[in-house]
Amino acid sequence: MRRSIGLLMMLLFGLAGVLHANPPVLTIGAEGHSGIGSSDPGSITFAAGPELNLDFRTIIGDWGYGLVWYTGRLWFDGLVAPTDAQSAGGLIGAQLGETTAELSSRVSFSTPLGDGMTFAAPEWKLLARVPIGFTELGITLAGLYYFENESPLTELSHGAEIALVMDGSLDLGLTAGLSSYLSLFPHQFVLDDGGLATAERRTDTDARIGLEAEGLLGFFSSWSASVAGGFIESNANRYLPALDIVETDSEDRFFAAGSASIDSSVIRSMALSGLLTIRFSHYPSRRSLDQNGNEVAPDTAALRFEPGAGMDWNLFGPVYLQINASGVYGVSRDQSMSGWSAGGSVGIHYRF
Amino acid sequence: LLVSLLLLCAGTQLLFAGPSDVLSDSTYSPDDRARLLAVFEEAERDELPTDALLERLVEGLSKNVSADRMEQALRTDIGYLLRARELLAASDSEDILEMAPAWERAANLLRSGWTDDTLVALATACRTRPESFREASILVISLEDWGVDQLTALTLTRAAVDRLDPHDFPEVAALLATAQRRRIPLSQAATIIEEGLAEGRSIRQLRTLINRTNEVRT
Numbered sequence: 001m002r003r004s005i006g007l008l009m010m011l012l013f014g015l016a017g018v019l020h021a022n023p024p025v026l027t028i029g030a031e032g033h034s035g036i037g038s039s040d041p042g043s044i045t046f047a048a049g050p051e052l053n054l055d056f057r058t059i060i061g062d063w064g065y066g067l068v069w070y071t072g073r074l075w076f077d078g079l080v081a082p083t084d085a086q087s088a089g090g091l092i093g094a095q096l097g098e099t100t101a102e103l104s105s106r107v108s109f110s111t112p113l114g115d116g117m118t119f120a121a122p123e124w125k126l127l128a129r130v131p132i133g134f135t136e137l138g139i140t141l142a143g144l145y146y147f148e149n150e151s152p153l154t155e156l157s158h159g160a161e162i163a164l165v166m167d168g169s170l171d172l173g174l175t176a177g178l179s180s181y182l183s184l185f186p187h188q189f190v191l192d193d194g195g196l197a198t199a200e201r202r203t204d205t206d207a208r209i210g211l212e213a214e215g216l217l218g219f220f221s222s223w224s225a226s227v228a229g230g231f232i233e234s235n236a237n238r239y240l241p242a243l244d245i246v247e248t249d250s251e252d253r254f255f256a257a258g259s260a261s262i263d264s265s266v267i268r269s270m271a272l273s274g275l276l277t278i279r280f281s282h283y284p285s286r287r288s289l290d291q292n293g294n295e296v297a298p299d300t301a302a303l304r305f306e307p308g309a310g311m312d313w314n315l316f317g318p319v320y321l322q323i324n325a326s327g328v329y330g331v332s333r334d335q336s337m338s339g340w341s342a343g344g345s346v347g348i349h350y351r352f
Numbered sequence: 353l354l355v356s357l358l359l360l361c362a363g364t365q366l367l368f369a370g371p372s373d374v375l376s377d378s379t380y381s382p383d384d385r386a387r388l389l390a391v392f393e394e395a396e397r398d399e400l401p402t403d404a405l406l407e408r409l410v411e412g413l414s415k416n417v418s419a420d421r422m423e424q425a426l427r428t429d430i431g432y433l434l435r436a437r438e439l440l441a442a443s444d445s446e447d448i449l450e451m452a453p454a455w456e457r458a459a460n461l462l463r464s465g466w467t468d469d470t471l472v473a474l475a476t477a478c479r480t481r482p483e484s485f486r487e488a489s490i491l492v493i494s495l496e497d498w499g500v501d502q503l504t505a506l507t508l509t510r511a512a513v514d515r516l517d518p519h520d521f522p523e524v525a526a527l528l529a530t531a532q533r534r535r536i537p538l539s540q541a542a543t544i545i546e547e548g549l550a551e552g553r554s555i556r557q558l559r560t561l562i563n564r565t566n567e568v569r570t
Contacts, residue, residue: 022543027535055534057561059547065561091564093557100557129556167556219494219525265529268499312533320535351535 024056031073031322031347038339047077051347064094083117084110100129119148129165138163138177150187157183159206172215181206188236191246195239204234204251221264229256242293249285256280269314277306281337288334302332318351371402374409384419391426400433401452404459432459439468445475447482454485461489470502477510487518494525504542515549523555531562 032048051073059065068090075083089106102125109120123144129136143158159181167173183204189197208230216222234251257279265271281302288297308326315321327342371392375385388409395402405426412422436458440449448454461471474492478485488509495505512524524545531541541562548558 022540025534025536025540053535055536055564057536057544059544059551059553059561062551065548065553065557067561067564069564089564091560093560095552095557100554102560216522216526219491219522220498220529222526222529263529263533265498265532268532271529271533314532349535351537 022056022058024054026352027053027320027349028352029053029320029347029349031345033343033345035341035343037341039341045077047075047083049074049076049082051349053349060092063096064092066093067091081113084113086110098131100127102127117148119146119151121146134166136165136167138165138175140179152185152188154187155183155185157181173213175210175212177210177212179206179208179210185236190235191237191239193246195246200235202234202236202251204232204236206230206232208255217262217264220266221262223260223262225258225260227256227258229254231255240287240289240293242289243287243295247285247287250283252285253281253283255282271312273308273310273312275306275308277304279304279306286334288332289336291335297333300332300334300337302330302334302337304331305329320349320351322347322349369406371406371409374406374413378413379416380419388419388423388426391423391430395430395433398430398434400430400437401456403452404433404456405429429459429463432462435459435462435468436471439471440475443472443475443479445479445482448475448478448485451482451485454482457486457489470506473506474509477506477513481513484513484518484521487521488513491521491524494522495528498525498528500528500538500542504538507546508542511546511549515552516555520555527555527558527562530559534562534564536562 028050029052030048030050032046034047035045036043051071053069053071055067055069057065057067068088070086070088072086073084075085077083085108087106087108089104091102091104093100093102104127105122105124107120107122110118112118121144123142125140125142127138127140129138131137138161140161140163141159142161144155145157146153146155148154159179161177161179163175163177165173165175181204183206185202185204188202190200190202192198208228210226210228212224212226214222214224231254232252234249236251237246237248238250239246257277259275259277261273261275263271263273279302281300283300286300287295288300290296306326306328308324310322310324313321313323323344323346325342325344327340329340330338332338371389375388378385380388392402392405395405408425408429409422412425417425433455436455437449440446440455440458448458458471458475461474462468470492474489475485478488491509491512492502492505495508496502500508508524508528509521512521516523527545528538528541531544532538536544544562545558548561553561
């Protein structure tokens, strides 16, 4: 099977130029995860199932590089039919003089075979990095379509980002960027004064500014940190049954986020990682509600802490053990935005 | 401020002090001083760099090492310097010999157990960029300590020397660590990095390729 896949990949990339073929990396494994949350602290969820991962990477001649991959998981959580989560993607990058161009795409999906949510989310991204003096100008165009049949979560989003990348020495890289996205929600409709849906669909415009830094700690450890902030303007509103009013601009919000991570692989067989993200949102026109839907404040602010940690251990030869833990702790006067959850997963993988 | 000035004076004194100055402050007998000074004179006659020898002398004195052991240590160091010169010259790496710290580094590598073949392989890799010899040797040692076999470590180091600024050599190690997390076999990761660098791919491009980072919005 690997050979067939390898031949297919070689054919794909071979058409593009001189080929330096690498065999695909195929891993299979099993993973189980468990979670608990403040919404039902007495209940612990469990799910487990097999997974498959396939990667193929290649340098293409003297001008480019390419990657295709697939990841599939099945989750059994006691339901009759399993839930699946799959994704596949590809990337092709080219060096055009001093400019780097990358076109990538992926699709995440869950099939109707299981009991879980069925969705498909194709995404694409075109990136160009043009050197300007001692910096690079990064221009990104990207889009995604999250499709969930008749669901209000269905979203079509496109946007652009422009960034200055400063990493003459990669020991410390800095990226400062501006981005803007336009999102359309085809199954969410703006409500009229009586709370009935109109023909106008929800549209969000997202503008943000960000700063990222990354660097190395010695030879086998790295860190990264980022801060970002922006504003989302939306025409969405919502009906509040307990107050019998339609709240306008309920999804408009300012947001800010900071994130820091560290990865360390001091010995080859083990890698440790840690991540902390802190997010703040302020909805100036959204009332904070208690659990009965009654107003407790004229606006809503929410603070979320999202820590995570992981260990990747190459037990021997092609066998790997992966352990991850993560949590979310939200603080807000709005009942729906406060609370906590925690989860962990253990997986064992075999690489062919 | 006074302490800083005193330290500065002490440092300056050591910087300009020769072996005779250092020995004159020692507790060695006049005969021992003359014997050790002769070792330095021999080294200078052989056109060997003496900075490292002087550091060895200062270190020995601070540890109250006997004159006999001191002489033995200095002659051992000289032996490694001579051996390093012989190997570097044989591998057409005279440029490295012209940089005393790099030459002393080569001698230290032999002292630490490097074989002649390994040193020659590294010197050959650095022939076109001798100024990167020290950082290249650190990369080889770091990769080996991490679990990379010596041949692969030397191959990757050669690729790094050819294409990267010495300051960015640690990025090669970081790419390997990323590849390990992505379950890429070491041999394949090394091939991708070596070929990628040879074909002019940047570290950032290789990182994207290895780490599979093509998410649209994160």
